[in-house]
Amino acid sequence: MLKTARGQLDGVIRMVEEDRYCIDISNQLMAIESLVAKTNATVLKAHVEGCVRCACASGDASIRDEKLREIEGVIDKLSR
Amino acid sequence: MLKTARGQLDGVIRMVEEDRYCIDISNQLMAIESLVAKTNATVLKAHVEGCVRCACASGDASIRDEKLREIEGVIDKLSR
Amino acid sequence: MLKTARGQLDGVIRMVEEDRYCIDISNQLMAIESLVAKTNATVLKAHVEGCVRCACASGDASIRDEKLREIEGVIDKLSR
Amino acid sequence: MLKTARGQLDGVIRMVEEDRYCIDISNQLMAIESLVAKTNATVLKAHVEGCVRCACASGDASIRDEKLREIEGVIDKLSR
Numbered sequence: 560m561l562k563t564a565r566g567q568l569d570g571v572i573r574m575v576e577e578d579r580y581c582i583d584i585s586n587q588l589m590a591i592e593s594l595v596a597k598t599n600a601t602v603l604k605a606h607v608e609g610c611v612r613c614a615c616a617s618g619d620a621s622i623r624d625e626k627l628r629e630i631e632g633v634i635d636k637l638s639r
Numbered sequence: 640m641l642k643t644a645r646g647q648l649d650g651v652i653r654m655v656e657e658d659r660y661c662i663d664i665s666n667q668l669m670a671i672e673s674l675v676a677k678t679n680a681t682v683l684k685a686h687v688e689g690c691v692r693c694a695c696a697s698g699d700a701s702i703r704d705e706k707l708r709e710i711e712g713v714i715d716k717l718s719r
Numbered sequence: 720m721l722k723t724a725r726g727q728l729d730g731v732i733r734m735v736e737e738d739r740y741c742i743d744i745s746n747q748l749m750a751i752e753s754l755v756a757k758t759n760a761t762v763l764k765a766h767v768e769g770c771v772r773c774a775c776a777s778g779d780a781s782i783r784d785e786k787l788r789e790i791e792g793v794i795d796k797l798s799r
Numbered sequence: 800m801l802k803t804a805r806g807q808l809d810g811v812i813r814m815v816e817e818d819r820y821c822i823d824i825s826n827q828l829m830a831i832e833s834l835v836a837k838t839n840a841t842v843l844k845a846h847v848e849g850c851v852r853c854a855c856a857s858g859d860a861s862i863r864d865e866k867l868r869e870i871e872g873v874i875d876k877l878s879r
């Protein structure tokens with residue numbers, strides 16, 4: 560997905576250089592934003608599924624609490 | 640916070656009835672959106688701190704996994 | 720739409736008082752956010768269709784430029 | 800700004816290949832999202848300042864209305 564996003568970003572940079580219509584450029588930028596957001600969600604869900612679950616399963620309360628605090632930080636950032 | 644949001648919403652409904660300037664109404668609506676988003680983040684962080692932590696501490700893998708799956712659902716919704 | 724949002728907000732306040740499940744409260748809060756955002760878009764589009772169009776049609780450059788500057792402010796706020 | 804975003808995106812692709820910590824990758828992705836959103840706002844404001852203003856100043860009602868309809872489309876997309 561990130562390589563697709565990079566391809567799209569290269570495309571937008573070309574569009575700007577070719578002085579293409581602003582609304583078309585804007586639509587492409589919003590498509591990139593949405594793809595980056597989707598990639599971010601995928602990364603975070605894999606993190607919960609993997610690292611956070613392992614930390615919780617480990618029985619080590621301080622590692623678990625650290626991971627859960629990180630998730631709270633993620634919630635804050637995504638909520639802005 | 641929710642009662643503040645309700646007070647603001649009552650205010651906006653009055654602004655619409657009094658036919659106030661659209662941009663002022665829009666600014667108020669965006670302030671409400673932001674307050675509701677902040678309340679949501681607070682609720683979700685308390686949930687992680689409380690329910691999710693307890694579920695993880697319980698040692699019951701199926702309860703823990705259910706809570707973590709819910710968190711993944713939250714990440715998806717917040718990412719839209 | 721705003722009265723629907725107020726009804727939903729009253730519903731969430733009751734859910735909090737009844738100590739309902741956090742994830743259900745969060746889902747309701749996100750539904751309200753989305754409804755307020757939709758209402759805001761409706762208000763802003765009516766504003767463009769009405770006030771901004773009139774200002775542009777009036778032939779008065781300073782009124783027109785003021786409305787367009789307001790739209791730029793809206794774009795900034797919506798982009799956050 | 801777009802070349803900065805591309806540099807950051809290349810950086811994230813490397814981070815993924817090097818199997819870096821998910822939360823660090825996620826933070827970088829959110830920084831890119833925010834930069835792309837800011838660039839989009841800049842493009843759109845320049846569009847209002849330039850093309851939309853010209854169309855409004857032209858006195859041609861059908862061109863003006865077309866530009867204003869595009870702005871309504873932008874408001875819808877930004878509100879999601």
